[in-house]
Amino acid sequence: IAAHLEALEFDVSLVATEWFLCLFSKSLPSETTLRVWDVLFYEGAKVLFHAALAIFMMKEDELLLTHQVGDIINILQRTTHHLFDPDELLTVAFDKIGFMTTNTISKQRKKQEPEVMKELDERLRRLNSLRTDDK
Secondary structure, eight states: OHHHHHHTTOOTHHHHHHHHHTTTTTTSOHHHHHHHHHHHHHHOTHHHHHHHHHHHHHTHHHHHTOOSHHHHHHHHHHHHHTOOOHHHHHHIIIIISOOOOHHHHHHHHHHHHHHHHHHHHHHHHHHHHHHHHHO
């Protein structure tokens, strides 16, 4: 899935930012959100990654057939808005994703940090450029 999304130049933050910032409350039905929160409070932040990866995994076949970023967003939004069975999501998140520790997540964050900082610098330069052009 990752290779396909990268080939389409799909920025996962288009969907994941809302998922993580709102703790899935704006994207999942309330009964599913509350179950995710239950597990989040018990297991910690790694649950957010498990749930996000599970959503992608649940729609893997459909996502691999896409050719446009808009189609990916539509599939993911349709999926999250109709995930009324929290057991379905959590089963995939914990039985099919595999074990993920907080330490593993921290290592991956550290590994991605230079790329993230580079992108933030680039966005800041563009913003400053736009402000200069407006003056």
